[in-house]
Amino acid sequence: MNLKRLLKFRLTRKQKRRLVAFVVLALFLAGGFWLYKNLPHSGGKRLPAFHGAPKITFVIDDIGFHDKYKNQLAALGSNVTYAILPLLPYSRYFAHLSEKTHAEVILHMPLDTVHDDMVPGRGLIVNTMTKKDLLEMLARDLDSVPNHIGANNHMGSRGTTDREMMTIILKELKRRHLFFLDSYTTKDSVVPEICRSVGLPVLTRGIFLDNSDTKKDIQTEIKNLKTIAQEKGIAIAIGHYRKNTLEVLAREIPRLRAQGFEIISLKEHLKIQRD
Secondary structure (H helix, E strand, O other), X not given: OOHHHHHHOOOOHHHHHHHHHHHHHHHHHHHHHHHHHHOOOOXXXXXXXXXXXXXXXXXXXXXXXXXOOHHHHHHOHHHEEEEEOOOOOOHHHHXXXXXHHOOOEEEEXXXXXXXXXXXXXXXXXXXXXXXXXXXHHHHHHHHOOOOEEEEEEEEOOOHHHOHHHHHHHHHHHHHOOOEEEEOOOOOOOOHHXXXXXXXXXEEEOOEEOOOOOOHHHHHHHHHHHHHHHHHHOEEEEEEEOOHHHHHHHHHHHHHHHHOOOEEOOHHHHHHHHHO
């Protein structure tokens, strides 16, 4: 076909209908492929529906050793959850501070770690304990942190891989009507699987904010957190009771809200997950 004939070429009405149908089908298939590649998968289970703004939950670990940053923590109000270590000088202080700040409280439960040069601290639960001793230590830990609504693991790269020990712990948390947040210190954690089997509500950490304790690096992790929340609809960030972390959060939480993110509690996170 020469150029002159090409310029004069016209589709018939039937050909136009077929072309439109082909384009619509191609766009539909391309959109379906994009959704398959970009949305989280459930392994055959119904995924939770995340409506509206992307949602972020902040948890502050390692609270209880001292009260140097109590004012910075209190200033964050209910925008953060207090993960309080047991049996420490300020465990009860911060648990009761939550009554004024309306922050949620969880037990930051010390579990065994593969790093033998690191000591998780008082209230440690290990797999060499008898079931009776384990449950007694767990009860002491929980009693030392009033107002708790759940627990997460402090260290625990060895503990959260121990099926027998974690089954005992998680069944007891269920009996007490609590939930568990897996800090996910190891990819080999058996926590989510056991929680599903015993019917205990479970959440999983999305990102650590301050593996590096510099404001620049914490800020970088905030950017990564935003990306996760935008992609998945919801995300949990864990930081630590440190001056730089608390100061960055004081600055960034209002900015996140202004950018369209919603800051929610662990309880709200659980409700969305259940729905």
